Amino acid sequence: MSLKKIIAGTAAAVIACGALALPATAATFTYTDTSATLSTNSASASNAKTPVQIKSIAFSKVSSNKIKLVWSDAKDAQIKLYSLQRYNESAGSWQTLVTKTSDGIAGNKKYVYTDTLSSSSPQQYRYRVCVNVSNTNKYEAVNGVSRFASNIKVCLDPGHFQSKNGGTYGYSEAKAMLSVANNLQTYLKAGGIDVYMTRTNDNITLGGYTNQDDGNQLNARGHAARSNNCDVFISLHTNANSENANGCDTIHQPSTLNKTVVFVNKTAYNQSSGVVVNMANRMGYNITAKNKELGIPTCSWLSARPTMYRLPSYGTDEFDVYNETLRKKGKIVFRTLTSGEDYYAVLRAAASDGVPGILIEHSFHTVPAYCKAFMNDPDVAKHYALSDARSIGGAYGFKVLKSI
Helix, strand or coil, X not given: CXXXXXXXXXXXXXXXXXXXXXXXCCCEECCCCXXXXXXCCCHHHCCCCEEECCCCCEEEEEECCEEEEEEECCCHHHEEEEEEEEEECCCCEEEEEEEEECCCCCCCEEEEEEEECCCCCCCEEEEEEEEEECCCCCEEECCCCEEEEECCEEEEEECCCCCCCECHHHCEHHHHHHHHHHHHHHHHHHCCCEEEECCCCCCCEECCEECCCCHHHHHHHHHHHHHCCCCEEEEEEEECCCCCHHHCCHHHXXXXXXXXXXXECHHHHHCCCCHHHHHHHHHHHHHXXXXXXXXXXXXXXXXXXXXXXXXXXXXXXXXHHHHCCCCCCCCEEEEECCCCCECCHHHHHHHHCCCCEEEEEEEECCCHHHHHHHHXXXXXXXXXXXXXXXXXXXXXXXXXXXXX
């Protein structure tokens, strides 16, 4: 597809990755910000020359086999030619996708190129923009900073809105999950996964409804995944127990109850590839491990089955008992109504559009130990987000962030 300039839009934030510093495994990589690090052609090589480098490329999923790459023309006065390159892992080298001649005028515009992939299977690539400078006596070209991009897009749904569902120590499920979602979006974009969020602040307006927890807006949350070209819907929550469960009032549930529960919808349950059930298993394991690492008491490991894609169905009454007992572990659950449809409205709406969905209860906000840990340590939201990002990327076989 031809390259063109368009009127500027705000580019997505880009986290720089070392161009050739990734390990061979597809499971993880360690995030390193190299945006301030120049190659061998650095400014120190010639104090008389100004290094010219494209550090930022924005990306978005266009379709199942197309990725849009965007970069700024802010350095047009210093550049005569741009070269958009994609790294070929098998060949171990960079390949040029397209070149574009600069008009020499820095303006409020962008360069755009759509990369058409060979198939619609999940694919992750590294891209960079290299340049030829307009005056080699004044400027020195530096290889562009590489970034990941893919043909996968995730719909993140931070549960509830405003300050809904409070716990002790000033905790709010709605605010806490928005913090997790904002961090998760950053990590996913760094790993090349595009993101749509159903809300980006304390309020939510979808489907003509604002700040409602009724069926209409809950359905609109689930439908947002398909209408925004997403491959999976993920709703982020913390859990709560009924009043007087285990003989305790709601906000004084015992710490042994603080377990992770992950729900998948009907579409994920029936997905032949099992990718999203695999993702749900990873999320459950990783969050449970992170809770233990953070010193937040948990019941035990999830009874998850990474290699099995058919899960038991729990009736409403049985699940409520299961959810409130101290003797049961956390679990991956496919929960249905008597009709056979998904129990949760957001998952049911996503499934009606054919979108696989997950609803994750990271912890119990009716357990004071969890609320205290979250409110006293601002990094807990980042740890949760990073664990979720690794789970999502790992399920697709992508190189994903290992540490913050």
